[in-house]
Amino acid sequence: MIQAKVAIVEDDANIQNIVQAYLQKDGYETVVMDNAEDAWDYWNSGKSADMWILDIMLPGMDGYELCKKIRDTSDVPIIIISAKDEEIDKILGLELGGDDYLTKPFSPRELVARVKRLFKRVTVQREPQVEKEELQIGELIVKLDDRRIVWAGAEVEVTAKEFDMLSIFVRNQNRAFSREELLKKVWGEDYFGSDRAVDDLIKRLRKKLDGLPIETVWGYGYRMRSASEDES
Structure with missing residues (x-):
């Protein structure tokens, strides 16, 4: 077959x-x-x-x-x-x-x-999402039910891996993730490529969503600042 x-x-x-x-x-x-x-x-x-x-x-x-x-x-x-x-x-x-x-x-x-x-x-x-909710941090809205991203009031087209990465950060605001953790969560446990793929994906997200509050944790990985932290 x-x-x-x-x-x-x-x-x-x-x-x-x-x-x-x-x-x-x-x-x-x-x-x-x-x-x-x-x-x-x-x-x-x-x-x-x-x-x-x-x-x-x-x-x-x-x-x-x-x-x-x-x-x-x-x-x-x-x-x-x-x-x-x-x-x-x-x-x-x-x-x-x-x-x-x-x-x-x-x-x-x-x-x-x-x-x-x-x-x-x-x-x-690519299994269908069963969650019916939205996650928001500042100007970023992650629509889980139909896998859409809204930034500063406008919908932005992202790839599946970009969506998955944003979902991880929005669910875990202020938590630092190592590159290895992100690689396993987004690409899967059996992925055996370089963790530089994480850097490249973050770079693409920052280009698409100018001002996205994902910051580099030098020598470790990345984290997303919460809206409350930005306001303080």
């Missing part, structure tokens, strides 16, 4: 064929592209994929840029595969929005296992 569609963006035909064969054997539908421009056209055409597997070293637009473009508008799961195995490359891929990073050469079975695990985590995160 077809479980989901996975888009594979990889210019090496051998890797394309192997990854596609293993995913199809496990029941996934696949679509394959060998460059980022075609992948971006596919994305903009409105055709859907439930997960993207992106190579970094592509002709023309590279996988980093494609990852950023997709992540700017969607929380669709992204796994990056690359021959680049330096820590800085992995950090960059995760900061640009990748959910996982796998270094070549890799076991196709390991890739399939990571695809399964990422789908499982995303399914849990």
Whole structure:
């Protein structure tokens, strides 16, 4: 039975064929592209994929840029595969929005296992909310029932992870969270990327919500000031 569609963006035909064969054997539908421009056209055409597997070293637009473009508008799961195995490359891929990073050469079975695990985590995160309430701190309103954010009287579009992060802070005003805590709460216990992903998400929130009272706790993590603290 077809479980989901996975888009594979990889210019090496051998890797394309192997990854596609293993995913199809496990029941996934696949679509394959060998460059980022075609992948971006596919994305903009409105055709859907439930997960993207992106190579970094592509002709023309590279996988980093494609990852950023997709992540700017969607929380669709992204796994990056690359021959680049330096820590800085992995950090960059995760900061640009990748959910996982796998270094070549890799076991196709390991890739399939990571695809399964990422789908499982995303399914849990997207389960319908049963709470019927709003949380507010200052000009920020978090509407839990329909997962909307209002800032300074205007609705602001945020991604699922951005919403989850804001919910954590509004529920726990003035509490400092370490980067590791936030990583587990927002990305899941089995996420094994860099905690720099937390910094990147906070940076995006501060850009979207100018004046957001999330402050850095140096050497540790972040906290959100309460409205009463701001007034005092």
